[in-house]
Amino acid sequence: MSLSTIMTNYFLRHVQVMLFSLGQLWRQPVASLMTVTVIGIALALPAGLFVLQQNMTTVSEQWDDSNQITLFLKTTISQVEGKQLSLDLKKWPNIAQVQFQSAAQSLSEFRQLSGLGDLLDSLPNNPLPAVIIIYPAEDIVSPDAIGSLLARLEAMPQVEQAQLDMEWLQRLRSINETIHRGISILAILLSLSVLLIIGNTIRLAILSRQSEIKVMKLVGATDRFVRRPFLYTGFWYGLVGGIVAWITLMLTLSVISSPIDELIGHYGSNFDLQWFSLTMLTTLPSIGVVLGAAGAWLAVSRHIHMIEPN
Amino acid sequence: MIQFTDVYKRYPNRYEALSGLSFHLNKGEMAFLTGHSGAGKSTLLKLIALIERCSHGQVLVNKQNLTHLPKRKIPYYRRQIGLVFQDHNLLHDRTVFDNVALPLVIAGENHREIGRRVRASLDKVGLLGKERNLPIALSGGEQQRVGIARAVVNRPAILLADEPTGNLDPDLSRDIMQLFEQFNQVGTTVFIATHDHDLIHTLPYRQIQLHQGRLAKREVE
Numbered sequence: 088m089s090l091s092t093i094m095t096n097y098f099l100r101h102v103q104v105m106l107f108s109l110g111q112l113w114r115q116p117v118a119s120l121m122t123v124t125v126i127g128i129a130l131a132l133p134a135g136l137f138v139l140q141q142n143m144t145t146v147s148e149q150w151d152d153s154n155q156i157t158l159f160l161k162t163t164i165s166q167v168e169g170k171q172l173s174l175d176l177k178k179w180p181n182i183a184q185v186q187f188q189s190a191a192q193s194l195s196e197f198r199q200l201s202g203l204g205d206l207l208d209s210l211p212n213n214p215l216p217a218v219i220i221i222y223p224a225e226d227i228v229s230p231d232a233i234g235s236l237l238a239r240l241e242a243m244p245q246v247e248q249a250q251l252d253m254e255w256l257q258r259l260r261s262i263n264e265t266i267h268r269g270i271s272i273l274a275i276l277l278s279l280s281v282l283l284i285i286g287n288t289i290r291l292a293i294l295s296r297q298s299e300i301k302v303m304k305l306v307g308a309t310d311r312f313v314r315r316p317f318l319y320t321g322f323w324y325g326l327v328g329g330i331v332a333w334i335t336l337m338l339t340l341s342v343i344s345s346p347i348d349e350l351i352g353h354y355g356s357n358f359d360l361q362w363f364s365l366t367m368l369t370t371l372p373s374i375g376v377v378l379g380a381a382g383a384w385l386a387v388s389r390h391i392h393m394i395e396p397n
Numbered sequence: 398m399i400q401f402t403d404v405y406k407r408y409p410n411r412y413e414a415l416s417g418l419s420f421h422l423n424k425g426e427m428a429f430l431t432g433h434s435g436a437g438k439s440t441l442l443k444l445i446a447l448i449e450r451c452s453h454g455q456v457l458v459n460k461q462n463l464t465h466l467p468k469r470k471i472p473y474y475r476r477q478i479g480l481v482f483q484d485h486n487l488l489h490d491r492t493v494f495d496n497v498a499l500p501l502v503i504a505g506e507n508h509r510e511i512g513r514r515v516r517a518s519l520d521k522v523g524l525l526g527k528e529r530n531l532p533i534a535l536s537g538g539e540q541q542r543v544g545i546a547r548a549v550v551n552r553p554a555i556l557l558a559d560e561p562t563g564n565l566d567p568d569l570s571r572d573i574m575q576l577f578e579q580f581n582q583v584g585t586t587v588f589i590a591t592h593d594h595d596l597i598h599t600l601p602y603r604q605i606q607l608h609q610g611r612l613a614k615r616e617v618e
């Protein structure tokens with residue numbers, strides 16, 4: 088026999104066993120469907136959460152650009168001194184842009200916004216300070232860098248108070264990071280449970296076919312031969328489970344996509360649904376197949392060699 | 398072909414099923430293994446098929462010393478032996494054809510060869526028309542013949558049978574025995590454990606009789 092014939096035979100045998108395993112799942116549609124659905128949900132859940140979290144990241148990154156610091160100057164600082172200060176600050180390498188607003192401008196802005204003009208007129212002098220709004224340089228984005236810039240500004244003698252307008256943004260970012268880690272852990276746990284679900288399903292399949300396995304071993308089957316269909320069963324569970332996960336994910340996204348669009352549309356989202364669904368269509372079944380084969384391997388390596396004819 | 402030398406078999410519960418057993422079966426011979434219930438007949442056949450290992454002594458089969466055969470080689474060793482059981486041991490969710498084909502599929506035969514040999518084997522046991530049936534759709538005698546077809550499909554050098562006629566009426570039993578004789582006539586070594594004294598007394602083959610795990614007597618025709 089030539090090598091290519093041997094290879095062809097080997098390949099054909101594998102295809103046969105693959106189809107045989109698929110046929111066996113097909114013959115128990117309800118049980119198989121339930122297993123596959125559980126696997127699908129377990130895989131879809133972390134994937135879906137990652138989508139949401141990804142969008143949240145997009146939003147918070149957009150807001151990052153609008154980091155700005157407001158300096159409230161002491162009331163003893165004159166308008167000329169204030170203007171000079173803002174020109175000095177503009178020369179700092181970590182400051183991109185400054186905007187000076189005199190006490191009078193502050194007052195008129197407040198008058199406009201509040202509508203309390205009469206009340207303000209009755210005051211003997213302007214209670215509002217002059218303000219310098221500072222836009223940090225583009226590379227100053229980390230909380231540390233912004234924090235140290237803020238501290239330096241606050242320490243200047245002319246400054247009453249320096250205030251980071253978007254302190255809550257940092258909080259959002261750390262919440263985002265917490266969620267990201269939470270989802271990662273959840274993904275690991277759910278993957279582990281997919282592994283165990285498939286392992287346990289295969290274990291039950293092995294036990295229910297004990298007498299068949301004994302007969303096969305009596306007529307000369309190696310452990311490897313007995314193992315093969317069970318490994319393929321795990322493969323099918325993982326593959327179909329992954330596809331179910333993808334369908335679940337796509338259905339869910341189609342339901343929540345319009346509010347998401349609305350949310351991230353404001354912030355120029357770069358989330359590409361089409362690209363995402365294609366990636367997931369390859370990723371989810373691949374993960375499923377790996378978990379399915381691994382789970383099946385766990386089960387067969389523990390049980391097949393123990394079943395011996397008696 | 399099969400040689401036992403001072404063989405002991407003690408089960409884990411310390412029960413000694415075989416004690417100091419020695420005998421020899423020639424290549425191409427056909428013999429019966431007899432003895433009361435519990436005498437150790439099944440145990441003896443299990444030692445030959447390596448379903449059990451002996452506790453002491455030496456078993457030689459087809460020039461292989463079974464004491465030293467590693468576990469991973471057992472499947473390949475078993476492919477030289479055809480086994481027939483009283484309760485058939487068929488796979489009930491596969492057709493007659495698939496059951497008989499099993500040893501060939503396991504050995505990795507190609508498709509065409511499998512079809513040819515399975516049909517030849519079913520032809521020999523007279524079941525060629527039933528290859529698409531499931532085993533439950535067959536009578537007890539027919540199921541036993543499927544078991545025999547499976548045992549001989551890869552032309553083993555040795556055919557072992559443990560009470561192959563145990564559940565069958567005398568006519569069917571005689572048919573089955575004739576089948577074994579046919580395989581013996583083409584050179585297969587045949588060794589049959591049985592209770593069926595009425596049947597084997599009419600046949601001209603050696604009897605190896607066990608009594609409480611020992612050789613009782615030898616009758617050579």
Ligand SMILES: Nc1ncnc2c1ncn2[C@@H]1O[C@H](COP(=O)(O)OP(=O)(O)OP(=O)(O)O)[C@@H](O)[C@H]1O
Nearest residue numbers: 408409410412414433434435436437438439440441
């Ligand atoms: N797996 C086992 N564990 C413990 N004892 C066993 C085992 N198998 C058989 N025995 C004991 O070994 C003795 C011989 O059993 P064996 O099955 O070889 O007898 P047998 O001659 O085939 O009997 P029968 O004609 O009833 O089939 C019996 O007493 C039985 O109880």
Ligand SMILES: [Mg+2]
Nearest residue numbers: 438439440559
């Ligand atoms: Mg017995």
